[in-house]
Amino acid sequence: MNDLSRRRILFGGAALGAGALLTACTSNDPGENTQINTDTDTDTNPNAAPGTKVIIGFSAPAADHGWVAAITSNAKAQAAAFTDVEFRSVEAGADAAAQRAALATLIAQKPNVIVLLPHDGKELNSAGLEAMKAGIPVVNLDRAFPDQGAYRLQIKGDNFGMGLAAGAYIGDQLKAKGVANPIIGEIPGIDSLELTQERTRGFNESLATYGFKVANRRPAEFTADTGQRAATELLQALPKLDALWNHDDDQGIGVLAAINQAGRKEFFMVGGAGSKVAIAAIAADNSVLKATVTYSPSMASSAISLARLIGQGKGMSDLVELQVPKEITLASETITKANAAQYAKLGF
Amino acid sequence: MTDQSTMPAQTPPADPAPAAKSAARGSWWKSDGAEPVRRNIGLVGVLVILVIIGVITRPELYGDATWVKNNVFTILQQASAIGVVTVGMTFVIIGGGIDLSVGAIIAIAGVWSTTLATQSYGTVGMIFTAIVVGVVVGLINGALISYGRLVPFIATLAMMVAARGLAAQISGKQTQVSTNSTINGIATTKIAGIPLLVIILGLVVIAGWILLNRTTFGRRTVAVGGNPEAARLAGINVRLQTVLLYALSGLCCGIAAIMLTSQATSAQAAMANLYELDAIAAAIIGGTLLSGGRGTIVGALFGVLVFSTITNLFAINNLSTEVQNMVKGGIIVAAVLLQQFRYRSLTQLLGRKPTS
Numbered sequence: 001m002n003d004l005s006r007r008r009i010l011f012g013g014a015a016l017g018a019g020a021l022l023t024a025c026t027s028n029d030p031g032e033n034t035q036i037n038t039d040t041d042t043d044t045n046p047n048a049a050p051g052t053k054v055i056i057g058f059s060a061p062a063a064d065h066g067w068v069a070a071i072t073s074n075a076k077a078q079a080a081a082f083t084d085v086e087f088r089s090v091e092a093g094a095d096a097a098a099q100r101a102a103l104a105t106l107i108a109q110k111p112n113v114i115v116l117l118p119h120d121g122k123e124l125n126s127a128g129l130e131a132m133k134a135g136i137p138v139v140n141l142d143r144a145f146p147d148q149g150a151y152r153l154q155i156k157g158d159n160f161g162m163g164l165a166a167g168a169y170i171g172d173q174l175k176a177k178g179v180a181n182p183i184i185g186e187i188p189g190i191d192s193l194e195l196t197q198e199r200t201r202g203f204n205e206s207l208a209t210y211g212f213k214v215a216n217r218r219p220a221e222f223t224a225d226t227g228q229r230a231a232t233e234l235l236q237a238l239p240k241l242d243a244l245w246n247h248d249d250d251q252g253i254g255v256l257a258a259i260n261q262a263g264r265k266e267f268f269m270v271g272g273a274g275s276k277v278a279i280a281a282i283a284a285d286n287s288v289l290k291a292t293v294t295y296s297p298s299m300a301s302s303a304i305s306l307a308r309l310i311g312q313g314k315g316m317s318d319l320v321e322l323q324v325p326k327e328i329t330l331a332s333e334t335i336t337k338a339n340a341a342q343y344a345k346l347g348f
Numbered sequence: 349m350t351d352q353s354t355m356p357a358q359t360p361p362a363d364p365a366p367a368a369k370s371a372a373r374g375s376w377w378k379s380d381g382a383e384p385v386r387r388n389i390g391l392v393g394v395l396v397i398l399v400i401i402g403v404i405t406r407p408e409l410y411g412d413a414t415w416v417k418n419n420v421f422t423i424l425q426q427a428s429a430i431g432v433v434t435v436g437m438t439f440v441i442i443g444g445g446i447d448l449s450v451g452a453i454i455a456i457a458g459v460w461s462t463t464l465a466t467q468s469y470g471t472v473g474m475i476f477t478a479i480v481v482g483v484v485v486g487l488i489n490g491a492l493i494s495y496g497r498l499v500p501f502i503a504t505l506a507m508m509v510a511a512r513g514l515a516a517q518i519s520g521k522q523t524q525v526s527t528n529s530t531i532n533g534i535a536t537t538k539i540a541g542i543p544l545l546v547i548i549l550g551l552v553v554i555a556g557w558i559l560l561n562r563t564t565f566g567r568r569t570v571a572v573g574g575n576p577e578a579a580r581l582a583g584i585n586v587r588l589q590t591v592l593l594y595a596l597s598g599l600c601c602g603i604a605a606i607m608l609t610s611q612a613t614s615a616q617a618a619m620a621n622l623y624e625l626d627a628i629a630a631a632i633i634g635g636t637l638l639s640g641g642r643g644t645i646v647g648a649l650f651g652v653l654v655f656s657t658i659t660n661l662f663a664i665n666n667l668s669t670e671v672q673n674m675v676k677g678g679i680i681v682a683a684v685l686l687q688q689f690r691y692r693s694l695t696q697l698l699g700r701k702p703t704s
Binding site: 007008011012028062063065066068069191215216217218219221222223224225226227228229232233234236237239250253254256257258260261277 | 409412415418419422425426463464465491495496516518519520521522523524525532535536608611612613614615616618619620621659660663664665666669
């Protein structure tokens with residue numbers, strides 16, 4: 001028995017050591033890629049002048065997607081760009097319950113402002129209310145709290161507008177080409193999320209104004225391998241295709257791979273979210289990807305900037321009012337070859 | 349017929365022409381030994397029905413011969429990665445265990461092989477890394493289960509979570525694009541008109557069949573799964589066998605990682621999500637008993653093909669994935685129910701009184 005347990009410990013230790021060693025052998029640094037505002041010129045932007053110190057507490061879900069990872073890195077980088085901001089972030093974990101626990105810790109630390117990207121707006125609504133009651137203004141990022149009392153500022157993207165923009169681009173292009181009854185495909189992300197439903201709604205409404213509709217819709221899961229799977233199925237179901245809207249550029253890597261593997265190029269594709277890879281592909285014009293509609297994680301940088309203003313009691317310099325607005329919905333912008341160069345630095 | 353359970357591993361693979369056994373057909377066909385063959389023919393029947401439903405609902409697509417050929421290859425290609433994983437999973441389940449970490453092993457192997465450092469070593473480096481990482485993680489699983497005496501469910505569950513976490517750490521939660529054209533080319537290459545992915549799947553299935561049915565390793569696997577105590581008393585090193593089985597599963601995951609990375613031209617920590625459930629379901633449908641000791645590779649392959657064909661059928665008819673998932677669940681339940689109640693004839697089914 002003594003021999004066996006000693007062997008077990010040695011073996012277990014060796015396995016753990018080997019694992020640690022192997023991990024050290026992975027060097028994988030593609031360099032920093034953040035979308036922040038570094039304008040410190042106080043003539044153009046009087047708010048850039050350093051003011052009272054603001055402690056910003058930050059919580060976002062544990063990233064499993066490039067977009068969420070970009071949110072966190074943008075927030076960190078933007079906070080670092082300000083000299084009067086102290087950034088405290090808590091790991092939010094894998095689901096809403098874990099995030100509630102993390103938030104309770106954050107509230108106890110009494111920051112000046114909390115910036116929060118909830119796992120789900122409805123599930124963390126009560127946490128937002130609690131923080132506001134404790135006297136800490138909450139900046140609700142992207143996934144909206146339904147209760148207006150749960151946030152001081154709600155800054156989010158426009159999912160419906162994304163679909164609208166994608167539909168408008170596809171509709172315009174097809175009308176210009178004079179296609180009579182175009183066959184349009186759609187590859188959304190995770191269907192059970194409200195934002196996917198919003199995007200599809202916008203897309204359908206926009207297409208309806210041209211008299212078009214979606215012929216086949218195969219959902220993926222925001223990952224490249226599921227994107228490849230969904231695209232392959234879609235291409236099999238539609239032997240001839242005129243246009244395709246893929247909701248997310250990260251899963252778009254798989255979608256483009258599938259299109260390549262099937263050898264199809266009679267149609268054009270519109271992406272979503274605005275990743276660096278996608279914008280580069282649009283500028284190079286060497287694939288079916290011709291445009292993308294943005295949903296940029298730069299909203300995290302903007303949220304930090306506005307949180308700082310809220311903490312210092314300042315307003316946005318372009319507006320007449322003295323305080324930061326209550327709700328800001330960022331527009332979904334269409335990136336094509338014509339303006340790709342401008343947006344290149346905003347790709348995540 | 350006596351209820352003597354002959355080793356299912358000894359029966360011949362699914363033979364769609366049972367007339368070849370005409371001499372002993374009457375007695376052999378109804379015996380227990382022929383159960384896997386009956387089951388596999390049943391699965392082929394299900395596939396045929398699915399294809400017929402496809403022809404009825406979309407005749408204009410099936411009218412085009414080129415489309416049909418492409419569709420068959422598409423179904424096979426979509427099934428290739430999960431098929432390879434299922435072969436490994438079948439071995440583990442026959443051996444009396446379960447491996448919930450296969451998806452996570454694919455993710456860590458995929459991510460590790462597409463890091464900037466590994467990609468600089470070229471195609472060989474990437475393939476080597478994926479396979480070695482898969483085998484090593486499998487060995488860790490096996491060691492925890494056989495020498496650490498952990499229950500397989502718990503050990504592989506923990507590995508599932510840990511491996512994905514490590515994958516997320518290494519990749520920085522980003523999608524790692526593969527810039528290696530040879531690896532990416534695996535998904536587009538065709539040899540003699542057959543896609544390379546399908547050939548890899550075929551080779552793995554054949555190797556798995558030979559390993560299970562024609563080597564002592566396979567015999568030991570069935571023995572260990574059927575009755576571990578008896579196997580140990582018979583002189584089989586049960587612990588070593590278990591470790592090797594999980595290493596084999598890890599190896600299959602490593603191969604699948606390369607295939608999946610090639611198909612998606614990238615790898616990320618969230619890839620191969622829920623592959624473990626698909627692999628287990630396919631193995632179960634194929635006739636592998638969850639308690640171990642029985643199972644066939646061919647059955648598992650047919651299980652994978654059934655799921656792949658259903659997905660294809662739903663796609664060409666533009667039906668929602670929600671209904672598709674419910675249908676898949678229904679098929680799994682039906683397959684297990686059929687396994688529990690083995691009827692010799694329809695009359696016995698109708699006249700059966702509940703005894704068990």
